[in-house]
Amino acid sequence: MTTAGDALHAGALLARRGAYVEAWLLSSKVHAAGLEALRAAGGRVVDRILWQPDVVVDGIVGIGGRPPLRAEAVEALQLVHGAPVVAVDTPSGVDVDTGELAGPRVTADLTVTFGTHKPAHLVDPAAEHAGAVHLVDIGLDLPAPAVEALQPADVAALLPRPPAQAHKYTRGVVGVRAGSATYPGAGLLSVAGAACGLAGMVRYVGDDEVLDLVRAAHPEVVGAGRVQAWVVGSGSADGAEGTLREALADDVPLVVDADALASADLVSGRPAVLTPHAGELAAMLDVPRSEVEARPLHHVRAAAERHRTTVLLKGRRTLVAEPGRPARVTTSGTPWLATAGAGDVLGGVVGALLAAGLPPYDAASAGSWLHGVAATLASRGGPVVAGDVARALPAVVGTLPQPRGR
Structure with a gap:
């Protein structure tokens, strides 16, 4: 035919x-x-x-x-x-x-x-x-390509690996301002993604109820102090804009997710990763969600140009756009990853990579790839929940090829 x-x-x-x-x-x-x-x-x-x-x-x-x-x-x-x-x-x-x-x-x-x-x-x-x-x-x-899809060797080459003389501070400290009394799980899952081992230390600043959960699940996480990157917004509800402004005062790269995306104009032109799903991106651009779903590549590029920063559009094929760069698409993952809290974990992973020294474009695309592979590993062909994805991340990093010269 x-x-x-x-x-x-x-x-x-x-x-x-x-x-x-x-x-x-x-x-x-x-x-x-x-x-x-x-x-x-x-x-x-x-x-x-x-x-x-x-x-x-x-x-x-x-x-x-x-x-x-x-x-x-x-x-x-x-x-x-x-x-x-x-x-x-x-x-x-x-x-x-x-x-x-x-x-x-x-x-x-x-x-x-x-x-x-x-x-x-x-x-x-x-x-x-x-x-x-x-x-x-x-x-x-x-x-030169207009769209790229990272492969395992690409991610391995990007991934920050600690030298022999490394200590927790040289590996990067990531701070998390997420969760609330209404959505405590979002804060806990953001911390779980950040605490996957890609950064040397995780700090949590937020609601006392969430802090108690974080301390019980992640005793290695500490409180307020200096950070190299912030993760802000997941489950923050009405407090999202305030926590975003507090994080911006430190003048470090940051991940902006969920409720904080309503204040995305505050980070325009700064080193940041905005992580909307289709509905959130539609609100950011004032277009119907159906338009974003029909033209995701167009709209993620439009958002990156509007905010002059990196935008990660979550979906079956997650897209990362930054002005002047090829869009990157994540082809790893499983349909079982469409589960509550998975985006919170992703934000934490990307924040850890920012703290470890990757620029936003690389942190977003490598973090998304790792997140997808971790979900596939944790799933083993069946259902998976967000916490399982976070726990599988270290094993995924361990399977990556060792780049030459390291």
């Missing part, structure tokens, strides 16, 4: 191996060499498929195509609905460069792409329709 050369050549290869192949041409513009190869191998050209195929190869449009699909393509997809689909380069009907959708599109079981991953493979909502993505390196000279 294609006019694309790659798909026609794939059909020719399958026909030479003994498969029965039909090509349904949906356009008069056909790749001549691919069509000739298909016919020479015994493949047939048809104007309609009258039976359910075992596999559909989607080459309706190439990477230069833009949604929406033409009516004849939509009709063709309806007739083969239910058959496994292998997409060539990207599923037809998605916006390759933005990951956005507009109308019907192919939902592939497998996408085979060439040279490099495209934004549509990585960024939702299009990424949900790519299935498993198999990259084939064909030796292309590639331009």
Whole structure:
């Protein structure tokens, strides 16, 4: 079902191996060499498929195509609905460069792409329709990317590791101002993320009820004092703006989450990581949540430009944006990570990395990757709660490759 050369050549290869192949041409513009190869191998050209195929190869449009699909393509997809689909380069009907959708599109079981991953493979909502993505390196000279996805070696190279002479203060002190009498668990989980071992010390400043919980669960956590980074906002309720202003007085990098995001203008232009989910980002930008969910890459970039700082948009594919840098997308994680308190843990992890010396862009993207892998490890294929994710973080760090020269 294609006019694309790659798909026609794939059909020719399958026909030479003994498969029965039909090509349904949906356009008069056909790749001549691919069509000739298909016919020479015994493949047939048809104007309609009258039976359910075992596999559909989607080459309706190439990477230069833009949604929406033409009516004849939509009709063709309806007739083969239910058959496994292998997409060539990207599923037809998605916006390759933005990951956005507009109308019907192919939902592939497998996408085979060439040279490099495209934004549509990585960024939702299009990424949900790519299935498993198999990259084939064909030796292309590639331009600088607009979107990146960190891999284990990248995270290992970024991760601050203590030298032999390190002590708790040289490794960084992270402070947490989170939780309240209304939401004590949020403060406890923020501390749990911060206390994963990536920084040398954690300080907690906040509600006495939360402090009692923190001391019981994390006796190594201490009280007020000098810090290299703050984590602010999770579960702070009405006190969020006040705690944010107190943290800003120390003039150190900070993570701004949850209720404190309503005061995000206070941190514009400062070294910070704002960590909204789609609803919170919609409120920050004064747009409907549905707009953020339909165009997450666009909106996270818009928020980063507006606030002149780093923005981490939480979701199935978490995005990190900073002005002048490629957006980074987190591909680690599990659907079980959609659980209460997981964002509180994430904020603590990112804060620990800030305190340990990473700049906000790297702290946000590496922290998100570690958080996702820890959830997968803790889950073991089943349900997971936020506290399990925090406890799994040290084991994840231990599995990372040791960077050369360290």
